[in-house]
Amino acid sequence: MIGEHSSKQYDQELEAIRSKVLLMGGMVETQFDEALNCFRVGDAELADKVMADDHAVNNLEVQLDDACSHLIVRRQPAANDLRTVMATIKVITDLERIGDEATKIARTSKSLHKRGVTGFNHYDMIRTMAKATSDQLHDALDTFARLDGKQALQLIAADEVIDHEFRTIMRNMITFMMEDPRTISSALDTLWVAKAIERIGDHAKNIAEYVIYVVEGRDIRHSKLVGSEQVEG
Amino acid sequence: MIGEHSSKQYDQELEAIRSKVLLMGGMVETQFDEALNCFRVGDAELADKVMADDHAVNNLEVQLDDACSHLIVRRQPAANDLRTVMATIKVITDLERIGDEATKIARTSKSLHKRGVTGFNHYDMIRTMAKATSDQLHDALDTFARLDGKQALQLIAADEVIDHEFRTIMRNMITFMMEDPRTISSALDTLWVAKAIERIGDHAKNIAEYVIYVVEGRDIRHSKLVGSEQVEG
Numbered sequence: 001m002i003g004e005h006s007s008k009q010y011d012q013e014l015e016a017i018r019s020k021v022l023l024m025g026g027m028v029e030t031q032f033d034e035a036l037n038c039f040r041v042g043d044a045e046l047a048d049k050v051m052a053d054d055h056a057v058n059n060l061e062v063q064l065d066d067a068c069s070h071l072i073v074r075r076q077p078a079a080n081d082l083r084t085v086m087a088t089i090k091v092i093t094d095l096e097r098i099g100d101e102a103t104k105i106a107r108t109s110k111s112l113h114k115r116g117v118t119g120f121n122h123y124d125m126i127r128t129m130a131k132a133t134s135d136q137l138h139d140a141l142d143t144f145a146r147l148d149g150k151q152a153l154q155l156i157a158a159d160e161v162i163d164h165e166f167r168t169i170m171r172n173m174i175t176f177m178m179e180d181p182r183t184i185s186s187a188l189d190t191l192w193v194a195k196a197i198e199r200i201g202d203h204a205k206n207i208a209e210y211v212i213y214v215v216e217g218r219d220i221r222h223s224k225l226v227g228s229e230q231v232e233g
Numbered sequence: 234m235i236g237e238h239s240s241k242q243y244d245q246e247l248e249a250i251r252s253k254v255l256l257m258g259g260m261v262e263t264q265f266d267e268a269l270n271c272f273r274v275g276d277a278e279l280a281d282k283v284m285a286d287d288h289a290v291n292n293l294e295v296q297l298d299d300a301c302s303h304l305i306v307r308r309q310p311a312a313n314d315l316r317t318v319m320a321t322i323k324v325i326t327d328l329e330r331i332g333d334e335a336t337k338i339a340r341t342s343k344s345l346h347k348r349g350v351t352g353f354n355h356y357d358m359i360r361t362m363a364k365a366t367s368d369q370l371h372d373a374l375d376t377f378a379r380l381d382g383k384q385a386l387q388l389i390a391a392d393e394v395i396d397h398e399f400r401t402i403m404r405n406m407i408t409f410m411m412e413d414p415r416t417i418s419s420a421l422d423t424l425w426v427a428k429a430i431e432r433i434g435d436h437a438k439n440i441a442e443y444v445i446y447v448v449e450g451r452d453i454r455h456s457k458l459v460g461s462e463q464v465e466g
Contacts, residue, residue, distance in 0.1 A: 059455070073309075073315060082302055089322055090326060177414065181411050191421075
């Protein structure tokens with residue numbers, strides 16, 4: 001069987017997997033953007049759409065795992081190709097979990113707006129963090145598409161900004177809650193949304209780390225270069 | 234090269250990977266137990282140990298990913314063996330993230346006790362959830378060790394209990410914060426710890442799902458059987 005395939009066919013299979021990963025990436029980007037929109041304006045229908053879309057994302061994860069397994073069996077990739085397949089298996093797990101976080105944002109937004117927001121402009125609180133994370137996710141997918149190790153390194157450093165924003169939001173929410181206990185419910189919902197956004201930032205960082213693993217053939221996860229683990233609490 | 238290896242050597246390699254995964258599992262179980270202990274009594278030294286231990290866990294993740302890659306290249310596993318390797322690659326990611334969550338619990342516990350707990354018995358709040366999750370994690374590792382599909386299915390159903398507990402904790406914390414704003418800081422720290430525990434439960438559930446994937450050769454992630462996604466907020 002090994003002799004049967006042409007190297008062209010093989011490249012096509014790898015490419016098919018890669019573009020399906022990017023399709024999945026585009027889907028979770030849309031989920032995230034729409035979830036943020038739900039949080040901003042409280043569109044319950046859009047929130048339902050975000051949650052429903054998660055099934056399609058989950059299906060893609062299963063399909064892609066299968067495609068990677070089949071490729072390993074039939075093509076027996078080595079060296080760089082195997083690194084790409086290994087990284088892909090990890091990346092799709094992160095993408096699926098970004099979809100989960102977007103779903104949580106949509107769900108929390110729905111209940112927040114149902115009860116009514118009390119005491120502060122909830123969207124203003126997370127605006128900077130949401131923008132930074134949205135950019136981070138977009139760039140991580142772009143980095144994966146182009147296998148750009150240099151950009152990946154920049155992205156890993158940029159995750160600090162998101163974590164810093166998260167701590168700022170937390171301090172602000174505590175202040176609101178202390179000053180007026182009626183804001184507690186809204187503040188907590190805002191915090192859960194901020195937490196979900198922070199997670200999405202972490203997943204985007206993971207994707208960047210896998211890109212470096214493919215490009216440079218070394219594993220920089222947990223190395224000093226990557227910086228300290230995210231801080232919270 | 235394919236003809237060179239004996240099937241016995243191959244089994245030994247798979248077994249070596251499997252026991253290293255279980256070693257890693259034992260390490261994160263210890264991290265989790267110690268982190269809960271930090272939360273209960275505020276032992277700052279123990280908290281530092283939990284955080285330091287995370288490096289060893291991270292190292293094991295990198296080593297295991299390497300071992301899986303090498304096995305794929307040298308042994309070209311198919312069918313059930315490949316499913317085992319694929320599942321292992323996913324399981325070690327979950328184990329590593331359980332280590333991260335334990336580290337977060339230790340860090341939050343340290344700052345909670347430094348400021349002092351105000352207004353309620355913080356450990357009582359999470360006791361039930363912590364016990365259920367600790368059992369869940371232990372059973373998930375046991376299920377992976379024995380590749381017991383039936384137990385894995387039970388574990389997946391049990392995750393509902395943890396999610397339910399989380400929502401109860403959230404309601405209790407909101408009540409405390411509403412009644413006495415001085416409890417807000419302590420209540421938030423308790424909520425972050427509960428959130429980290431809930432995540433650990435999710436990761437244990439993921440491990441159970443991968444066991445079923447290996448045992449039954451089918452992917453039950455996202456199927457109706459598994460039940461709905463966790464609810465929060």
